Amino acid sequence: MSEEKMKFKRRGFLGAAAATGGVVATGGAVLPKAFAQEGKHEGQSIHVNPGELDEYYVFNSSGQTGEVRVLGLPSMREMLRIPVFNRCSATGWGQTNESIKIMQEGMLPETKEFLKDQGGVYFNGDLHHPHMSFTDGTYDGKYLFVNDKANTRVARIRCDVMKTDKITEIPNVQGIHGLRPQRFPKTEVVFANGEHIVPTINDGTILDSDTPEKDYWTMMTALDAETMKIRYQVRVDGNLDNLDTDYQGKYVFSTCYNSEKGFDVGAMSANPTDWVVIFNVKRIEEALEKGDYEEINGVKVVDGTHGSPYTRYISVPSSPHGCNAAPDGIHIILNGKLSPTVTVLDVRKLDDFFDDKITEEDVIVAQPELGLGPLHTAFDGQGNAFTTLFIDSQMVKWNIDKAIRQYKGEDVDPIIEKIDVHYQPGHNHSSMGETKEADGKWLVSLNKFSKDRFLDVGVLKPENDQLIDISGEHMKLVHDGPSFAEPHDMIIVHRSKVNPISIWDRNDPYWEDARKQAEADGVNLDESAHVIRDGNKVRVYMTATAPAFSLNSFEVEQGDEVTVYVTNKELIEDLTHGFTLGDHGIAMEVGPQQTSSVTFKATRPGVYWYYCQWFCHALHMEMSGRMLVKPKKAAS
Numbered sequence: 001m002s003e004e005k006m007k008f009k010r011r012g013f014l015g016a017a018a019a020t021g022g023v024v025a026t027g028g029a030v031l032p033k034a035f036a037q038e039g040k041h042e043g044q045s046i047h048v049n050p051g052e053l054d055e056y057y058v059f060n061s062s063g064q065t066g067e068v069r070v071l072g073l074p075s076m077r078e079m080l081r082i083p084v085f086n087r088c089s090a091t092g093w094g095q096t097n098e099s100i101k102i103m104q105e106g107m108l109p110e111t112k113e114f115l116k117d118q119g120g121v122y123f124n125g126d127l128h129h130p131h132m133s134f135t136d137g138t139y140d141g142k143y144l145f146v147n148d149k150a151n152t153r154v155a156r157i158r159c160d161v162m163k164t165d166k167i168t169e170i171p172n173v174q175g176i177h178g179l180r181p182q183r184f185p186k187t188e189v190v191f192a193n194g195e196h197i198v199p200t201i202n203d204g205t206i207l208d209s210d211t212p213e214k215d216y217w218t219m220m221t222a223l224d225a226e227t228m229k230i231r232y233q234v235r236v237d238g239n240l241d242n243l244d245t246d247y248q249g250k251y252v253f254s255t256c257y258n259s260e261k262g263f264d265v266g267a268m269s270a271n272p273t274d275w276v277v278i279f280n281v282k283r284i285e286e287a288l289e290k291g292d293y294e295e296i297n298g299v300k301v302v303d304g305t306h307g308s309p310y311t312r313y314i315s316v317p318s319s320p321h322g323c324n325a326a327p328d329g330i331h332i333i334l335n336g337k338l339s340p341t342v343t344v345l346d347v348r349k350l351d352d353f354f355d356d357k358i359t360e361e362d363v364i365v366a367q368p369e370l371g372l373g374p375l376h377t378a379f380d381g382q383g384n385a386f387t388t389l390f391i392d393s394q395m396v397k398w399n400i401d402k403a404i405r406q407y408k409g410e411d412v413d414p415i416i417e418k419i420d421v422h423y424q425p426g427h428n429h430s431s432m433g434e435t436k437e438a439d440g441k442w443l444v445s446l447n448k449f450s451k452d453r454f455l456d457v458g459v460l461k462p463e464n465d466q467l468i469d470i471s472g473e474h475m476k477l478v479h480d481g482p483s484f485a486e487p488h489d490m491i492i493v494h495r496s497k498v499n500p501i502s503i504w505d506r507n508d509p510y511w512e513d514a515r516k517q518a519e520a521d522g523v524n525l526d527e528s529a530h531v532i533r534d535g536n537k538v539r540v541y542m543t544a545t546a547p548a549f550s551l552n553s554f555e556v557e558q559g560d561e562v563t564v565y566v567t568n569k570e571l572i573e574d575l576t577h578g579f580t581l582g583d584h585g586i587a588m589e590v591g592p593q594q595t596s597s598v599t600f601k602a603t604r605p606g607v608y609w610y611y612c613q614w615f616c617h618a619l620h621m622e623m624s625g626r627m628l629v630k631p632k633k634a635a636s
Contacts, residue, residue, distance in 0.1 A: 043469040044441065046478050048075040056431055056442070057493045059130045059144055060465075063486030066125030068146060068157065073431070073442060073492055076467055076481040084155050084164045085125020085148045092588030093164075094121055097563070097597045098511055106153075106168035106228060126150035128488045129179045132159070132497075133187035133225060137247050137329070137436035141497045143225065145190050147179040154179065154192050154221075156228055160501050163510070166228040171297040173219050173233070174198045178243030178254060178323065183435075187225045189281075191252050193240035194218040197261055200235075200296060212261040219301065220254055220279060232288055233296075234304035236277050236311065242322050246347050247329035247436065252279040253345075255320040255334060269338065274320055275313045276334050276345075280354055283310045312353055314360040316343045322376035322427075326385070327438040331365075331400055333377040333385060340369045342377065342387060344403060366403035368414045370396045378430040380470055381438030384416065388425035388445060394418045395425065395445055395468065397475055419475045421466055423449040430470065431492045439494075443468040443475070446487055454482050463487060502573035504593040511595040514565055525567045525595055531555070538602075540564045544577035544590060544612065547619035554625075556602045558632040563599040564610075566590050578613040581627065587613055605631035 048054055054072030062069055066086030070079050087094030094103065103121045104112065115121060125148040133143040144157040152174055156166040170176055173194025181187040197216040199206040209215040218240055219233040238259040245252050254277045262268040284302055287293060287310055293300045304311035317339030324333045334343040344366035352358045373390030380386070387396050396418045403414035424447060431442040450464035462482035469476040504510075506526070518525045521532045521539060528541035529550035538560045542551040544567065556562050566579045568590040579596070580587040583604070590596045611624035 043472050043476050043478075044074065046074040046467065046469075048072065048077075053495065055495060057495060057498050058444070058490055059132070059493065060483070060490040061127045061130050061146065061488045062484075063128065063488045064124070064126055064150075065485055066127050066148070066150075068127065068130055068144065069483075069487070070162065073444075074467060074479070076465065076479055080162060082157055082162050082164065084146060084157065085122065085127055085151065085153065085167070087121075087123045089587055090589065092586075092596065092598065094123065095586065095598060096588045097513065097599055099164075101513065102164060103167055106166065108169045108171055111169060122151050124150055125153070128177060130489060130491055131179060131181050131434070132491060132493060133181055134183045134435070135186040137183050139432075139435055139493050139497045140186070141493075141499055143187070145179060145181055145225075147176040147192055149175050149177050149195065152176050152194070154190065154223060154228070156225075159498055161504070161508075161510075162500055165510070168223060168228045168230070170194065170221050170230065171299055172200055172301065173221065174202070176221075178241055180243050180245045180252075181225065182249055183245050183247050183325075184249040189231065190223045190225050191243055191245060191279075192221045192223065193243050193254050194221065195239055195241060197239050197258070212263070216261055220252065220277075220304070222284075230299050232284065232293070232300045232302060234279055234284060234302045234310065237305045237313070238275065238277075240277070241320070244323045244325045244332065246325055246332070247327075248347070250281055251347060251350055252281060253277070253323050253325075253332050253334075254279070255316075255323045257319040257321065257337070269319055272318055273315045274318055275315050276320060276323065276332075276343075277304070278312045278314065278350065278353075279304065280310055280312075280350075283354070309354075312350075312360070314345070314363060317341055322374075324377040324379075325434075326379050326400065327381050327433065327436050328383070328400075329436065333387075335374040335376055335387065337373060337375060337390075340372055340374070341367045342370060342374050343367050344400065344407075366400070366407040366414075368398060368403040368406060370398060370415065371418070375425070376427045378428045378433045378443060379438050380430055380433065380440030382440050384440075386428060386430065386443055386470065386475075388421075388428045389418075390424050390426065390448075392418075393421055393423045393425065393447075395421050395428065395443070395475065397470070417474060419468065419477060421445045421447055421468075421477070422453050422464055422480075423447055423451055427489045429490050429492050432494055434491060437494075441469075441471045442492065443470045444490060444492065446490065448486075450480075450482060453480050460485075502592070503571065504591055506593050508594075511597070514595045514597050518565065525565065526569060528565070528567065537561045538563070541567075542625075543567045543569050544579075544623075545569045546575065546577070546617035547623045549610075549612075549623065549625050552625040553628060555628040555630065557630045558602060558605045560602045561599065562602050562627075563597055565595060565597045567595045568592055575616055576614045577616055577623075579610060580613040581610045582608050584608065589614065602627070602629045605629045 056073040058071035060069040068082040083093035093099045132139045175196040177195035178193035222231045238256040241255040258268045259274040319338040321337040322335035332345040371389040371392045377387045397416040398414045425445045445466045447464040465481040467479035530541040532539040570592040608627045
């Protein structure tokens with residue numbers, strides 16, 4: 001493209017430094033441009049040498065692909081994809097018996113009926129907000145919790161094996177969006193918002209409505225972190241968007257962008273102000289004890305609408321979006337979206353607010369004007385905040401204390417500096433910034449558009465995850481990373497907090513059903529080479545040790561229901577085996593000491609090879625066998 005044409009592309013309007021990594025501006029002055037992506041700069045090193053490890057894990061949501069992606073930081077290298085709400089042909093997630101059980105266990109009965117002729121599970125998910133479990137205000141490395149906006153679900157990932165182990169579908173609401181775990185004293189409860197307003201009993205009795213204020217509702221849901229069962233729901237006015245919890249275990253905060261209960265953009269944005277809903281956790285739990293709730297679809301539902309003793313509503317400028325608790329344990333930042341401001345609340349004032357000793361105006365301690373389209377805020381643990389400006393395509397660094405002083409009337413500017421990002425940033429995340437151990441080293445801006453930052457790949461462009469060094473006096477943009485559909489959110493966790501295992505425990509509950517079935521069949525999963533016929537059901541047991549399966553063939557009849565159990569006997573980490581059955585659409589991962597199983601109908605007579613699809617040995621190509629399917633006898 002010619003230089004003349006380049007002038008009319010967006011990067012031309014954002015400044016020449018955009019082409020090499022960004023420009024820092026403060027008080028109208030332009031500072032030296034940030035560094036090109038060459039591995040080192042005068043700040044922190046972003047280069048991780050061969051054999052060295054990243055300092056942080058990044059757990060990155062994937063949006064529409066329904067998985068979680070695990071990256072290293074500062075290298076920003078992708079290391080793993082954890083399937084959650086999606087079907088994964090690499091691992092067999094959504095196809096193995098173990099994964100289907102997890103996907104179906106927490107499913108509502110009406111959903112099971114709806115899906116019974118469609119494979120039994122959803123094949124899509126819109127995974128937004130990964131958040132790790134806490135102990136005493138910091139990550140404990142036990143679980144990762146995520147939401148599915150598309151199909152109204154919450155899931156849990158075990159961080160020891162990096163596998164999903166629970167999925168719960170949420171009744172009475174639609175579109176789970178905001179999600180956060182309890183921070184203190186430890187994560188016993190996970191809170192999740194229903195974003196879309198719907199009739200509470202959504203059976204078609206009420207469809208369109210001229211009185212949505214009476215007919216359409218949503219709720220905040222509290223789930224038990226260990227069982228993933230629903231503890232309770234709280235019905236609210238308006239809708240619910242993003243959510244955060246405090247550092248005391250007392251309050252939950254949810255933004256509302258549709259206080260109007262509108263059905264289109266115009267109606268949803270008609271009011272000059274919306275609100276944040278504050279949930280008093282202790283009072284809600286007391287309501288449950290004294291029976292102050294109604295039961296709807298088997299769930300205890302507490303009334304949290306205006307006037308309820310269990311909630312309070314604080315007005316904020318129209319369409320607030322992000323909701324972020326500062327690591328000082330004191331402040332909650334509500335991001336304006338349609339307002340150039342963010343609103344700062346002081347959680348220390350909330351006890352008096354709930355006791356009606358002060359007003360909502362007393363709880364608001366700052367409202368700095370930052371720029372156009374503030375969406376989300378991250379923190380460095382040193383009193384500074386970093387807010388994405390969606391419309392301005394910038395990151396702004398500002399000081400919370402100065403914003404409070406300005407709100408009181410002092411002549412002080414809370415904005416420290418701004419930096420261009422590329423383009424339209426949504427979430428942003430700082431290293432350990434959602435914990436009391438925020439360390440102020442790194443910040444990632446998740447930008448919705450990449451436009452001309454990467455090689456052109458056609459109409460569907462990658463998004464752009466940009467790494468910013470925040471350890472020094474000025475923000476420095478040091479890395480662009482393309483990402484696919486759509487890394488909506490992430491957390492950055494120090495590697496000391498996560499301790500995954502490399503070899504499965506043979507007694508892990510993940511394949512408990514397989515162990516029980518093998519015991520009933522008189523089979524030892526660790527020494528198995530058996531074919532069990534039970535009427536028209538056939539159970540095939542085999543082990544995998546490079547470079548061979550313990551069965552090099554098995555025979556079934558056309559029409560049999562076949563279940564194949566494969567146990568990986570390897571004791572060496574990273575020696576994964578797999579089982580792929582040709583022309584049957586079947587593949588599954590079997591990690592060291594793991595048992596995986598898959599069930600299918602043998603409807604096609606003939607010879608079908610199975611093989612290990614994970615390269616494991618010099619004779620890997622020879623690691624295979626045959627399924628022999630005898631034709632069904634013709635009716636006489």
